[in-house]
Amino acid sequence: MLAIIIPYYKITFFGETLESLANQTEKRFKVYIGDDAGPENPANLLEKYKNKFDFVYHRFDNNLGGVSLTQQWERCITLSGNEEWIMILGDDDVLGENVVEEFYKNLPEIERESINVIRYATQVIDEKARVNSEIYFHPIKEKSTDFLFKKMKNQTRSSLSEYLFRRENFKKYEFYDFPLGWHSDDMAFLLLSNFSIIYTINFATIKIRISNISISGKLDNxxxxxxxxxxxxxxxxxxxxxxxxxxxxxxxxxxxxxxxxxxxxxxxxxxxxxxxxxxxxxxxxxxxxxxxxxxx
Structure with a gap:
């Protein structure tokens, strides 16, 4: 089964994220929401989705993301059960309605190939959900080291939300604790793929939000x-x-x-x-x- 883990902090776009989960055509997933002592309690919003998908909500007593974003990701993962696959979804990103369905469609081949890292096609949106990019497609099977060099040359993009990691392999590593978690996702796809193959699902898209309140969109950092x-x-x-x-x-x-x-x-x-x-x-x-x- 699939665990979708959301390190929550801001409510601004969270409703769109939750709505995209409720709209999934395949319901075989469980959501774990780790509230990083955020300033806005999402309880009322979550109440609307109580019967639309399976989720667990936990509010932490202290804010950790302000000190170490990667440690916040890791403690959110500890909320999850024994699901074989993990997605760490930003609280402002949006899943296409067939993201989970396509995961299960491709899973037999992924298992045959012993793949440890999966990614989706992506598209960038802004604070008003306006599309700001083409859809970024990738080769179905691509060596993670080659992909890094494409990214270095600005020929492509990636962010943490678009990846699925096999839990068994994830246990071998911790996230590298770079400032702001910047490039920590890049190190993760290298390590968790064993510097080998990333499998891409191009028939479903995840929309990645870059806004003036996101780390990627801010100019003061x-x-x-x-x-x-x-x-x-x-x-x-x-x-x-x-x-x-x-x-x-x-x-x-x-x-x-x-x-x-x-x-x-x-x-x-x-x-x-x-x-x-x-x-x-x-x-x-x-x-x-x-x-x-x-x-x-």
């Missing part, structure tokens, strides 16, 4: 987003670079180099040197040294 981006590429380069092709490794290290040239960090110099000598080649190491000389 650029510093933290940049810090998270630096940590993300450093973490991959230092711990998981072997899963990538040589060409991809070079590009990942170049992402960390940007931070090195800002900070002139001796620590980063030795790290980047080590990565090149062990994971690329002498030629790319000397290109790095040359860039230092040019920028000095």
């Amino acid at each position: 650029i510093y933290l987003k940049n810090k998270a981006t630096q940590l993300f590429y450093y973490t991959i380069s230092d711990n998981y670079i072997s899963y990538f092709t040589k060409k991809q490794r070079i590009k990942l290290i170049e992402k960390v180099e940007v931070n090195f040239f800002r900070q002139k960090s001796v620590f980063l110099f030795f790290k980047i040197t080590r990565w090149h000598l062990r994971k690329t080649d002498l030629f790319n190491f000397f290109k790095f040294i040359r860039r230092i000389y040019i920028n000095s």
